[in-house]
Amino acid sequence: MNITLNGKPCDTNAGNIISLLEEKNYRPELVAVEVNEDIIAKEGYRAYSLKEGDTVEIVTFMGGGEEKDTWFLGEHEFSSRFILGSGKYSLKLISAAVEQAGAQIVTLALRRANQGGMANIMDYIPKGVTLLPNTSGARNADEAVRIAKLSREIGCGNFVKIEIMRDSKYLLPDNQETVRATEILSKEGFVVMPYMYPDLNVARDLKDAGAACIMPLGAPIGSNKGLCTKEFIQILIDEIDLPIIVDAGIGAPSQACEAMEMGAAAVMCNTAIATAGDIPLMAEAMKRAIEAGRKAHLAGMGRVLFKGASPSSPLTGFLREEN
Amino acid sequence: MAYQEGMERIDTDIPRKVINRMEAYDYHVYTEKEVKAALAKETCGIEEFEALLSPAAERFLEEIAQKARAETRKHFGNTVYMFTPLYIANYCQNHCIYCGFNCQNKIRRARLKPEEIEEEMEKIAASGLEEILILTGESRKMSDVEYIGEACKTARKYFKVIGLEIYPVNAEEYAYLHRCGADYVTVFQETYDSDKYETLHLSGHKRCFPYRINAQERAILGGMRGVGFGALLGLSDFRKDALAAGYHAYLLQQKYPHAEIAFSCPRLRPIIGNDKINPKDVHEAQLLQVVCAYRIFMPFAGITISTRECERVRDNLIGIAATKISAGVSVGIGEHLEDEGSKGDKQFEISDGRSVEEVYHAIEQAGMQPVMSDYVYV
Structure with a gap:
């Protein structure tokens, strides 16, 4: 018919x-x-x-409308590129900060529980947010592994951010132990997000050890000093085929924006917001800066005008036509 | 194309990635905009490399050369390395239609005896050179691995740096040659277009495209310090071949970050018995474009410019992007020997016959520093 x-x-x-x-x-x-x-x-x-x-x-459907710009940690897809730390807040402000930040991932630290069901940070984090326990307090890989496993038992998934410090003054991460913990935890099925001092060789080792991303520090944690390690983070972005998340040191939206312009997959930040005058407002400012930097990166940065004089003796003057 | 008996297979996805990228490379889509953006970027990625190799980039050759020179200066200062090739045998089992050594070509064949190799090396070393590149025709039968190994051992007595340009071998054999004293291996893929490759390499082990393309990786697995890459520009689409050679090197460096990387940039030259070959579409400007694109894409890589090019081109290229230049070159067999002169015919016509001393002075004249070697053997 x-x-x-x-x-x-x-x-x-x-x-x-x-x-x-x-x-x-x-x-x-x-x-x-x-x-x-x-x-x-x-x-x-x-x-x-x-x-x-x-x-x-x-x-049927085809691609249309605004193109989505998402990124992955292992199998998990995210659209927000702002990872928010949850330390140094009064609990009541956390919820507003997370909302204004548009964060989909929030980091948490594991501590001994208070008796008697006192206020718990989990009650203040909006539903649907991925919780990222860190291993802060660990001084070596074994302690980090133990903290990670305890965190998983609380029941907030397989994510873990490895932080191993054996230096109590600057809190700089121990790269060597971090590689070791990454290897153990990724074999145990964790989505491992290692915080590290930006070193290309270590980043390669972390990738081989099964890391889901690399989290180089921009400056000493809590210092709000910005991208002191910029050149080295750029090397990681250029060379490592994993999301590079700038962690620690980002103290101002302009710095977060710059990290994103460079091609970072995301920015993690805590102190800059927790110590701001108006916390929710700074969370929003940071979010917008991250989005602006991301868009600039996607757009391709415009040229920088060189002040140098044009060459007086051209390098191509020697070329001849051949038969 | 098929693997032949005794050819080692390694587990690698690099050739597939290189071929896919090359096939997808449509250089006509690039415009002034992408070229300018590539020039403005501080670090050059594969997309920028593709833009720099495009026809649209030709109009920016001066800017590209300026950038290349700046990168060369950053990474190499004003040094230029010197070396000479030593052809120890010209027997060949391959039939490659563009090469003077091909087994169908009626030329005088020779293979130097160990004492002749030593005599040649002694003479070359007396000229002041400290780096040597040992070459053979591609005949496993007439120039077996042990024979080449013995040449390396002799070379260790006279030179600080030993490179090899021989037929591809297995990783274990590269390891053996490394123990004999060789540290660098260069293998020319000639063209990365496997269909074209098949029409140019009519017989012999060289017909096996995949075995050849994995030679550098086997050399690294065998413990060699560095590997060299090269497409013979003009055999096929030179832009695609240059892209493939660059990306090939890039991927290997990513996988083996310790490996040293080098490029050679030969164009076709006339050979005995076929004087019609001409570098038709790779003129000097395109050669310069390719060399500079390699430099900007991999600023740390060594780039060698051979005597296939004339004095004028070579002297200018070392000021811009090349970092290594040969001198006192002979591409026949036994030409340094005192008594009888050449024993075997040469591979191609060279265009720059200057002695070591002449090249040395030319480098100095250009305000640069000739370096015989800067290498610690470990």
Whole structure:
């Protein structure tokens, strides 16, 4: 019989919609069908009999609208590029900060529980946010592994941010132990996010050890000094095929923006917000700066005008035409 | 194309990535905009490299050369390394239609005896050179691995740096040659277009494209310090071949960050028995473009400019992007020997016959520092 399919004449042997879809190689679960301008419900595809002269439209989705710009930690997809730390706040302000930051990931530290069900930070973090326990307090890989496993037992998933410090003055991460902990925890099925001092060789070792991303520090933690390690972070961005998340040291939105312009996948920040005058407002400012930096990176940075004089003795003057 | 008996297979995805990237490379889509953006970037990635190799970049050759020179200066200062090739045998089992050594070509064949190799090396060392590149035709039968190994051992007595340009071998054999004293291996893929490759390499082990393309990785696995890459520009689409050679080197360096990387940039030259070959589409400007693109993409890599190019081109390229230049070159067999002169015919016509001393002075004249070697053997 002859029908009109998507605007074109079509000969078919199909008696109902389901056999028409099969005959023309459409996947029923991915299409919507209209017959003579009536939308047919999916469960009715078998029952609906086609007849001579019907006009059938079969539609499906294609890419359209705003392109999504997401990133991955292991299998997990995120759209926000702002990871918020949760230390140094009064609990009541955390919720507002997370909301204004638009953060999808919030870090937490594990501590001994208070007796008697006192206020718990978990009650203040909005639902749907991925919790990222860190291993702060660990002085070596074994302690970090123990903290990670305890955190997982609380039941907030497989994510862990490894922080291992054996220096109580500057709190600089111990790269060597971090590689070791990463290897152990990734084998145990954790999504491992190692905080590290930006060193290319260590970053490669972390990748080989199964890290889901690399989290180089911009400056000593809590210092708000910005991208002191900029050149080295740029090397990691250029060379390591994993998300690079700038962690520690970001003290101002302009610094977060710069990290994103450089091609960082995300920025993690805590002190800059927790110590700001208006916490929710700074959270929002930081969020916008991160978004601006990301867009600038995607757009491709404009040129910088060189002040140097144009060459007086061109390098290409020696070239000759050959036969 | 098929692997032949005795050819080692290694587990690697690098060739597939290189070929996919090369096939997807459409250099006509690049415009002034992408070229300018590539020039403005501080670090050059693969996309920028692609832009710099495009026809649109030709109009920016002066700017590209300026940037290349700045990168060369940053990484190498004003030094230029000197070396000479030593051809110890010209027997070949391959039939590569563009090469003077090909097994169908009627030329005088020779293989130097160990004492002749030593005599040649002694003479070359007396010229002041400290780096030597040992070459053979590609005949496993006439120049077996042990023979080459013995040449390396002799070379260790006279030179500080030993490179090899021989037929591809297995990782274990590279390890053996490394123990004999060789540290660098260069293998020219000639062209990365496997269809074209098949029409140019009519017979012999060289016909096996995949075995050749994995040679550098096997050399690294065998413990060699560094590997050299090169497409013979003009055999096929030179832009695609240059892209593939660069990306090939890039991926290997990513996988083996300790490996030293070098490029050679030969163009086709006339050979005995076929004087019609001409570097038709790779003129000097395109050669310069490719050399500079390699430099900007991998600023730390060594770039060698051979005597296939003339004095004028070579002297200018070392001021811009090349870091290594040969001198006192002979591409025949036994040409340094005192008594009888050449024993075997040469591979191609050279365009720069200057002695070591002449090249040394030319480098100095250009305000640069000739370096015989800066290498600690470990």
